[in-house]
Amino acid sequence: MTPAAPPPPASPTPPTEHTTRTLTGVPALAPLLARGALLSPLRRPRPDADLPRTRLVLPGLRVDPARLAAYERVCGFPTGADALPVTYPHVLGFPMAMRLMSGRGFPLPVLGLVHTSIGITRRAAMPATGEYGLTTYVEGLVPHRRGTEASVVTEVRAGGDLVWESRSTYLARHRTAGHAPEESSAAPPEPLPTRAEWRLAGDVGRRYGAASGDRNPIHLYPLTARLFGFPRAIAHGMWTVARCLAEHGTPDAATVRASFRAPVLLPGTVTYGAEGGRFELRGGEGRRPHLSGEAGPWPVA
Known part of the structure; x- marks a missing residue:
């Protein structure tokens, strides 16, 4: 054997x-x-x-x-x-x-x-x-x-x-052999205090794609997104973190860490939450996490 x-x-x-x-x-x-x-x-x-x-x-x-x-x-x-x-x-x-x-x-x-x-x-x-x-x-x-x-x-x-x-x-x-760590069974963290609610237009992906050059079909139109299994177009992950940081602000010397949790469907409504150096984006009446992150000065104290 x-x-x-x-x-x-x-x-x-x-x-x-x-x-x-x-x-x-x-x-x-x-x-x-x-x-x-x-x-x-x-x-x-x-x-x-x-x-x-x-x-x-x-x-x-x-x-x-x-x-x-x-x-x-x-x-x-x-x-x-x-x-x-x-x-x-x-x-x-x-x-x-x-x-x-x-x-x-x-x-x-x-x-x-x-x-x-x-x-x-x-x-x-x-x-x-x-x-x-x-x-x-x-x-x-x-x-x-x-x-x-x-x-x-x-x-x-x-x-x-x-x-x-x-x-x-x-x-x-893809299928794995079971060597990677299992997902934590801990309860998800409580939502951060809501600071804003944003209504996202259906053309956010096209506008960001034109500005960034990233015209991946999943971000452009409902039809092209459905070809890849999405019910309608989704926002770029880097747009979501940039939009949060535009609201949150960062010093000249800064560190940022962000995790993309779930796609943001367009059009749609999301809530921006923040407390201290942490920030997040949620949907589904504030329950579904789309993005979580933190930002602060560099070097880290």
Whole structure:
């Protein structure tokens, strides 16, 4: 009898080395989404699969003021200030992350990939008129009770100094061997005090998609969302966290942690709750959690 294999590691294991590839411009998202969709049926996710060993670097990036203003409007940030919202570098780096995830070396199918969490550290204010260098790489894979998660890191530098970094996890759902931790049976936390109620229009996904470049069909129209199993279009997860942080506020040097719990259907009504450094978004008369997170100063005391 063949002995049982040991359980996979509980934390992501980065590739032994990366090959750096310098880009001359921002990759176009639409072809990358199409390529990822075409390759998805060929991929069988495994936590021990090999990872892309490429580190993408994009130097000399400047922000498009018109797209930034559109992003600020749809997310609720103040417009016109010479400062990037704390979530905006994710938009800048997402095409590079998608280039890695849609490539032949990425072991998870892009179709159905779910953004489950993001952690952000901003070390200083980031002028909208500044020049930045971006770096993106896949850090590792971890087993999840519902499949396998990939961890993708994005770093932003100004004048050679690291000023912003994020770590996003993306879940590919599949059957597991039972090695991942079971879901906690503890009672869900009580809702945070309600600070606002937002009625979301049906075009939020299209407006955010135009500002961010992320025109995934599940966010655009009821018909295109139904093709992927949703009753109608859903809001981008990064829109929900950006909208909460626009209301919550963050210092120039800040940390943010957010977990995406359940999709927000469009149109719809959600409640924003906050207390201290914590914030959340709920639906269904305030009972169903869509997003939970916390934000505070960096470095953490």
